[in-house]
Amino acid sequence: xxxxxxxxxxxxxxxxxxxxxxxxxxxxxxxxxxxxxxxxxxxxxxxxxxxxxxxxxxxxxxxxxxxxxxxxxxxxxxxxxxxxxxxxxxxxxxxxxxxxxxxxxxxxxxxxxxxxxxxxxxxxxxxxxxxxxxxxxxxxxxxxxxxxxxxxxxxxxxxxxxxxxxxxxxxxxxxxxxxxxxxxxxxxxxxxxxxxxxxxxxxxxxxxxxxxxxxxxxxxxxxxxxxxxxxxxxxxxxxxxxxxxxxxxxxxxxxxxxxxxxxxxxxxxxxxxxxxxxxxxxxxxxxxxxxxxxxxxxxxxxxxxxxxxxxxxxxxxxxxxxxxxxxxxxxxxxxxxxxxxxxxxxxxxxxxxxxxxxxxxxxxxxxxxxxxxxxxxxxxxxxxxxxxxxxxxxxxxxxxxxxxxxxxxxxxxxxxxxxxxxxxxxxxxxxxxxxxxxxx
Ligand code: AMP
Ligand code: GLY
Numbered sequence: 001x002x003x004x005x006x007x008x009x010x011x012x013x014x015x016x017x018x019x020x021x022x023x024x025x026x027x028x029x030x031x032x033x034x035x036x037x038x039x040x041x042x043x044x045x046x047x048x049x050x051x052x053x054x055x056x057x058x059x060x061x062x063x064x065x066x067x068x069x070x071x072x073x074x075x076x077x078x079x080x081x082x083x084x085x086x087x088x089x090x091x092x093x094x095x096x097x098x099x100x101x102x103x104x105x106x107x108x109x110x111x112x113x114x115x116x117x118x119x120x121x122x123x124x125x126x127x128x129x130x131x132x133x134x135x136x137x138x139x140x141x142x143x144x145x146x147x148x149x150x151x152x153x154x155x156x157x158x159x160x161x162x163x164x165x166x167x168x169x170x171x172x173x174x175x176x177x178x179x180x181x182x183x184x185x186x187x188x189x190x191x192x193x194x195x196x197x198x199x200x201x202x203x204x205x206x207x208x209x210x211x212x213x214x215x216x217x218x219x220x221x222x223x224x225x226x227x228x229x230x231x232x233x234x235x236x237x238x239x240x241x242x243x244x245x246x247x248x249x250x251x252x253x254x255x256x257x258x259x260x261x262x263x264x265x266x267x268x269x270x271x272x273x274x275x276x277x278x279x280x281x282x283x284x285x286x287x288x289x290x291x292x293x294x295x296x297x298x299x300x301x302x303x304x305x306x307x308x309x310x311x312x313x314x315x316x317x318x319x320x321x322x323x324x325x326x327x328x329x330x331x332x333x334x335x336x337x338x339x340x341x342x343x344x345x346x347x348x349x350x351x352x353x354x355x356x357x358x359x360x361x362x363x364x365x366x367x368x369x370x371x372x373x374x375x376x377x378x379x380x381x382x383x384x385x386x387x388x389x390x391x392x393x394x395x396x397x398x399x400x401x402x403x404x405x406x407x408x409x410x411x412x413x414x415x416x417x418x419x420x421x422x423x424x425x426x427x428x429x430x431x432x433x434x435x436x437x438x439x440x
Contacts, residue, residue, distance in 0.1 A: 016322035017042045019035045025307055025381050027305055051394070073103055089115065089119065093118070122163050128298060138200050156203075157176050162187060169241070208253055209290050213227075225316060226253070234430070243308075246349045246434070286303070316346050320338065345411045346411060349430070381395060
């Protein structure tokens, strides 16, 4: 039975007064900050949030883990929540959105069925092939022997991807056939647990990468500005992959025509293929694209906002955001106000703990002497408050310094300038974020 609040109706969209954001990273703090700025919003709860959540105007921490479906539902009912926004992929894949929707709560974020777009690379590849979406050629394999037989036949270094969620660490891009063999053996050795018991081998493609975000209500799409992430730990884009060390938006790699093509050839067919599988996808379709010599090709889909792309994008979005996300949650994007997007450049630099992305240092007090500035935002990610209220580092990616400007030089100068007012022992960040678009 469809609950009354989820039924499509001709009534105006209800106001979004009480919001619950689920997750505890920089992405969720940025979402909470942006939703708290919307005109009807009275309170934003963030579960479990982090050390910076309570410092965001209008935001409060709710000490409930993202896996605790029962308590999250109870909080929605007690706090009369109008809209839940689920940030990370794990609770989406675990069916949190389904659980809350089954009790009549409006949720932005796909159910467990739609979250397979990210949670199973084999599933996503099959969907892309069926829908004719441009993506690298691939082989889905489920045993070491099968994988090695493909490699033997292909005699080229294939990209090796764990099928399931592996916290951004499930992909190896080997340079030689021998390295590829080792990556395959490692994948089937159990290092990724269940995530590595099924594997996708993929042809290697090349070109710049860009992140595209579409908000879907199950039938319609609204596109956000494109963003470019910096996945490698080291300056010059070298070293191991990370969750993302910085970003900028909009990415000039795709102009308005290029983005319109991506909408037509990738996003709309993806939504149609989801519908064809009976999936009512209400959330973000995040397409990680590679701009190859043959055109844009999908590297991966995610079922949520990118992190740190989300921190970068939120300051560019207008006060209609809460209504637009609610409209997605209710399947009513046709009745939503148009989402205004500032014609500005946004820059984000991630501050990481010493050792990231390996063994990290934690527990260092963080000092911030930044003065409030409408064009600068410091979002917390891996931080927590100790019992005295002191903010401590507690994760690999600790802070996201974001700033806007008329051009990228100005935006990055503000972001890096802001970081001179932030300190904790062992903090590290890349000084070359945005090198693709900066002149200084
Ligand atoms: P993913 O976790 O799927 O985003 O992959 C991590 C990174 O691996 C991507 O950002 C790409 O840089 C790289 N990658 C993934 N698939 C391919 C491919 N088919 N060819 C070349 N590089 C790839
Ligand atoms: N920034 C990459 C991701 O969120 O997956």
